[in-house]
Structure formats: C-alpha cells, structure tokens
Amino acid sequence: MLTSITFQGKILSLMCISKTSVLVAGFRTMLHVQHCCKRMRRTTLSATLLLASCKRQSRVAFSASSSVQAPDDGKCFVTTPIFYVNAAPHLGHLYSAIIADAIQRYKKMRGATATIFSTGTDEHGLKIQQATKQLRVPPLDFCSDNSKKFRDLFDAFNINYTHFIRTTNNDHIAAVQEFFNVLISKDFIYKGEYTGWYCVSDEAFLTESQVTEKKTVDGVIKVSAESGHVVEWSSETNYKFKLSLLEDDLKHWLKCDNRVKPKRFLYDLRNTVDRGLMDLSVSRPKERVSWGVPLPNDPEHTVYVWVDALVNYLTAAGYPSIPSVWPANVHVLGKDILHFHGVIWPALLIAAGLEPPEQLLVHSHWTVDGVKMSKSLGNVICPNELKDTITAEGVRYLLLRQGTPHADGSWRTKEGVSMLNADLANGLGNLVHRCTGKSLNKDQVFPPLCQDFVESSTHAQMLTKTMKTVKEDVANCYDDYNFYLGIDRIMHLVHCANLMVQEEKPWTLKDKPEELNSVLHLALSAGRAAALMLLPIVPTYATRLLDTLAVPQRDRTWSQIEAFPNASHTSVPLGQRIAPFKKINV
Ligand code: MSP
DSSP, rough: OOEEEEEEEEEEEEEHHHHHSHHHHHHHHHHHHHHHHHHHHOSOOOHHHHHHHHHSSSSSSOOOOOOOOOOTTTEEEEEEEOOOOOOOOOOOHHHHHHHHHHHHHHHHTOOOOOOEEEEEEEESSSEEEHHHHHHHHOOOHHHHHHHHHHHHHHHTTOOSSSSSETTEEEEEEEEHHHHHHHHHHOOOOOEEEEEEEEEEEEEEEEEEEGEEEEEEEEEEEEEEEETTOOHHHHHHHHHEOGGGGHHHHHHHHHSSTTTTSSSHHHHHHHHHTTTOOEEEEEEEETTTOOSSSOOOTTTTTOOOOOHHHTHHHHHHHTTSSTTTTTOOOOEEEEGGGGIIIIIIIIHHHHHTTTOOOEEEEOOOOEETTTEEEOOTTOOOOOOHHHHHHHHHHHHHHHHHHOOOOHHHOOHHHHHHHHHHHIIIIIIIIIHHHHHHHEEEEEEEEEEEHHHHHHHOHHHHHHHHHHHHHHHHHHHHHHTTTOOOHHHHHHHHHHHHHHHHHHHHHGGGGGHHHHHHHHHHHHHHHHHHHHHHHTTTTSSSHHHHHHHHOOOOGGGGGGGGGGSTTTTSSSSSEEEOOOOOOOOOOO
C-alpha cells in the first residue's frame, strides 16, 4: 500500500507500507511522523529522512519483514535468560544456555564476527529477598555464591559466553536507572494503584483470569493457572508503564512470521496482544521489596524485577551507549517466560526509542515423569552429577539431540546412554577410529580417492549423494534452531559411511591399494563433515575428531564442509589419534 504524507495540500512523500518493506512502527508512529513532517520546513522529504527522524523520537522504526538476520552477515548477538539465584542450577537452566551456545557457535562458523553472547544471573526481587531472609544470610553474599555456581556450571559445559551480567553489578544498576529515566522522559510512566494478585515464584502480576484454585491438605489456595505457583493478594501504590498504548506497535512487530520460533509461540503472542493489553506495574514499594534497584525519580520504590532483568540485554550491549550490534539477533528463552520477552520487552524497547529484538527462540521444558523440572517441586536433575556419569559432551549432545523446541521432553538417562553409545562411540567415533587405525591405515594418512571406485560401488555412490546434500539439509535445520533434526541428518550420513565400510570390507583390500584408499577417503570425508557439523553441538568431541584428521583451524568453518579434503589426490598425514568418545557403562 502507498501512503502519502501531505502538508498544506502538497504531497511531501510517498511511503511504501507493505509486509516486506521498511515500515514505521505502528499507527501512532505514523501520526508522529506526520507531526515531525509539519515541523520541517522542506517541502520534499524522503522516506529515509522520515525514518531517521522517527528513530530519534520516542518510537523507533523497525521492519516487519519476514526475513531476519542471515547467519553469515558478520553480526551475532545471542542471549540466554539470566538465571534466578535463589537455588542451584538444574538441567533445565543448562538447556537454555546450551541452545544459545550452539546457536552462537553455528553463527560464527557461518562467518559472524562481531559476537556478543550474554548470560548472567537475576539477583533482585522478592523471591531472592525471601530466600536470604529464611537463611539469615546477607543478600549479596548469597547471590554471589549462587551466581558462581552458574558460572562454574557454564565453564564445565563449555558455554562460551562473552558477557556474564549480574543484576547487582553497578554498571547494570546504572543501565536500569537510565532506561527508567528514558521511559519517564518519553511520558510512558505514571503513578498508580495496583490491586490484584502477585506470584512471588514467577515474580509476576496476575489478573483474575490468570489465577485458579487448588486443593491442598490445608484447604483451597489460589495459584497461577500457568505455573501452578502460589499467588498472594497485593494492594499497593506503584509506578505503571503505559503498555496499553503499544498494542499496534507490538502487532506490527509480531507480523514477521519468523519473529518467534517455533510458530506456535508466535501465535500465542499474537492472541495475547489481540485480546488487549493493560498497563503494567513496573515498581514495588521499597518497604515490600527492598532488594532491588531504586527508582531514579523516587527512591521509596524499587524497579520491578522483570524490568530490571530484561535490561540485562542492554547492559551486555554497553547501554546507555548503543553499539551497532543492537538489537539482539536472538533471545533464547523457555516458554514459561514468553510473555515477558514477547510482549513486555519489545514494548519497553519501542517506548524507549530502541529497536526490539530481531527474533525469539522459545524452547519447551524438560519434565520428569511428565512434570516440569523445578527446584520448588524437588524433582530437579543436577547437571554436575550427570556430567560425572555421561560427560559434559554427552549432556550437551542429549539435550540438543532429544530436546525439541516445540514440545516438552522427558529426561531419561538410561535411554540417553544407549543413544550416546550408538551415535558418538559406535557410530561416528568408530568410523573415524577404525579408518585411522594402523591395521587399515598403515601409512597414517588421509588417502586419495579413485573416482573409478565410486562408479563401481553402489554404497560409495549412496554416500557421496548424501555428502552432496547434507550440508544444506543440516543448515536448514540449524537455521530454524531444530538442532535435533540437524543431528539426525548428520547421523544418517554416519550410517551411510559405516554401511559403505561394512560392505566394501577394506580389511580384505590390502592388495588393492586404490580401492582401499578410496574407501578410507570416503569414510574419513564423511567423518570430517560430520565432525564439522557437530562443532556447535559437542565442541570438544568434534575438535578431537578434527585434530585426528588434521583439519587445519582455518578450515573449521561451515563453507568447508563439503570440500573433499584431498582434491589434489595426494595423501595428507593424519594428526594425533585420540579416542574421541569412550563407551559409557551405567
Ligand atoms: N530470571 C528469569 C529470567 C529473566 S531473563 C531477563 C527466569 N529465571 S529462571 O532461572 O527461572 O529460568 C531461566 C531459564 O531456565 C528459562 O529459560 C527457563 O525456561 C529455563 N528453565 C527452567 N526450568 C526449565 C525446565 N524444566 N526445562 C527447560 N528449561 C527450563 O525465569
């Protein structure tokens, strides 16, 4: 649709408003643009100028285009949620972090250079305040101890973050206060009354329809319908954010079909916004919640912990100065915190004149016997204990191989061990190990390929056919964050390679060096490709394989995947042979 902006009867500019073109944010922003226009003396004005002018004002221009950042455009800003420090980390927390880590590793393999990968701990709010009161420990000491547990966990599982944000750090507190000041200056904050439900466990204000009754031994209690956590009645004066004014802007942001993955969560958000939004309380009285960031305009109140926490993404980017890496390419989060990231966060950013995130990747939950793993239910699986039995790489592999973003998964260690043994030890590990072992590979080389052999062997042809498409297949899966599907494709390649080895029986080919070399060449090429594609998933394991195959560091990129390493038809010496993954017995 073409929209004209007129001033004193003259058409100043034509703006193309369509799904795929650059748009100004929302209808009110259109009005705002017209207002800007009137203030300008010039009679002709380009759409670009209008947009630039718009960007300087309270609302920001952003695209509803269905294409989001390509993975190889040089910019990569990926985040995990920041984790509550009221308890030690469990497997569910690690899952969010491992997904984000795999994404940033993949984006880097695709050529992204300017990388921010942020994580951290969420240390303010009533939830933490209550935990420290119960334990009678100074809040900051308690937070520091538990924050360190997350850091240690991430180090142990190779989570390669660049920024670890603690909400009790001074730079973050300054960022929160500055952000709040901006919202005040743009007239999005007013003082009001809140009378309704509050869920301490979720740190969420809830409406009557979000609350339900639950029978317990002590009688009927009120709980959050979504999380099942207890709610309490609250009546207090606090500061409110004019969320209701941003409905159109949010609808516009949610127009992009790739904005939220998987799609079911996008539809949930669209429905929420279509039902209408109410203004949101963004502060708590200090006498109730003292463990928080004081409001810059009224120290008798502290900033609502979710606003405080969401600003961590800006802190990571260096706010108040905004580098070119803003906005985040993808926020990774669990489905329980979708509303905060898919409604409140983009609305806050738009109100502050900043671009909302490009994309959200929402994952489902790990359950134990069908129940969400959580500390309050006492059914958590400790990742460190798992690491002792199935290794850190084993945990990473299973979380990404068995976890599907769109549906909850039930964690079963025993089944997982069989999968690890089949895929990593017997499948890929064995393929590379036996083709680099002295009994088959006496010269310890990556041998050349004889094309005639491929033409004579149906299994070799099957393998080369798979090799030709696997890179793109896996990339399509990874681009959609369906790591489980990508790994499935990689394992298919490994099976084809093992089948070829099995059928061609290289141990019988000692007198036919060209054939023997060709079998080894094809098997090792498949192993090389599989290891490269597994780098984002199991970096240590994949690195060991690539070291054994002597793949140079500079070649450990996505674009090198299909390149047959020995195009020159000469033997290339192998690297040091290390057992990549030992079979697990439990
Ligand atoms: N502090 C907030 C996030 C603020 S981000 C601005 C919070 N913290 S949390 O510690 O409760 O959760 C952090 C992440 O762990 C979320 O993505 C959540 O979905 C994830 N998980 C917690 N339990 C989980 C499972 N049982 N399964 C999978 N992930 C789950 O929310």
